[in-house]
Amino acid sequence: MYEIELKAWVDDIPSTENKINEFAKYIGLTEKRDTYWRKKNTEIGIRIRQETGKPIIATWKQKNLRQNEFEVNTEREFIIASTEFTKDTIPNKKNETSLKSALSNFEDFLKTSDFEISLQKYKSTKTWQHKTEEGDLITIEISYVEFLGHFIEIEILSEKNDDETISMAQNCLHETLQKCGINKDRIETRYYWQLLKGEV
Numbered sequence: 685m686y687e688i689e690l691k692a693w694v695d696d697i698p699s700t701e702n703k704i705n706e707f708a709k710y711i712g713l714t715e716k717r718d719t720y721w722r723k724k725n726t727e728i729g730i731r732i733r734q735e736t737g738k739p740i741i742a743t744w745k746q747k748n749l750r751q752n753e754f755e756v757n758t759e760r761e762f763i764i765a766s767t768e769f770t771k772d773t774i775p776n777k778k779n780e781t782s783l784k785s786a787l788s789n790f791e792d793f794l795k796t797s798d799f800e801i802s803l804q805k806y807k808s809t810k811t812w813q814h815k816t817e818e819g820d821l822i823t824i825e826i827s828y829v830e831f832l833g834h835f836i837e838i839e840i841l842s843e844k845n846d847d848e849t850i851s852m853a854q855n856c857l858h859e860t861l862q863k864c865g866i867n868k869d870r871i872e873t874r875y876y877w878q879l880l881k882g883e884v
Contacts, residue, residue, distance in 0.1 A: 686841070704812050740786065838860050
């Protein structure tokens with residue numbers, strides 16, 4: 685499965701959310717804490733995500749930037765830890781022991797495999813979903829990224845990544861961005877880790 689997505693800066697949060705609510709269904713609010721590990725002296729990396737109401741997930745992505753605007757990502761992930769919680773994957777009194785143990789074991793494995801922490805990121809995210817007339821499911825997120833500010837991310841999942849599919853998705857994402865009241869010149873092509881590290 686391929687993620688086809690774009691992100692852009694958001695300047696007026698209330699106005700943007702009001703426009704999204706006119707055509708998309710609100711799903712909910714989540715917190716995401718990401719820790720990025722990288723193998724020393726290589727470009728090999730893995731992300732560990734702790735997210736409200738979900739298991740702790742390890743993800744490896746093969747990222748590609750198309751037309752200097754859209755990310756087309758091949759994503760592979762697996763569960764590190766999961767418990768009978770209802771609100772928080774970030775350790776709390778109910779799940780702290782089991783989650784920390786599983787996470788610690790996996791982090792020990794990464795350390796012995798010559799990985800080290802390269803970056804940590806916190807996001808508070810509101811999510812909406814919208815189905816187009818063609819039947820495509822679009823996910824829209826408004827996120828506050830600590831130390832950076834607010835972003836909108838619009839994503840389509842596809843089983844194909846050929847030029848025709850990408851072109852159709854491009855049009856769909858642009859149309860959705862416009863419906864959210866955001867201009868194309870606010871699109872951000874750098875990855876979050878580049879922004880957090882101050883890379884131009």
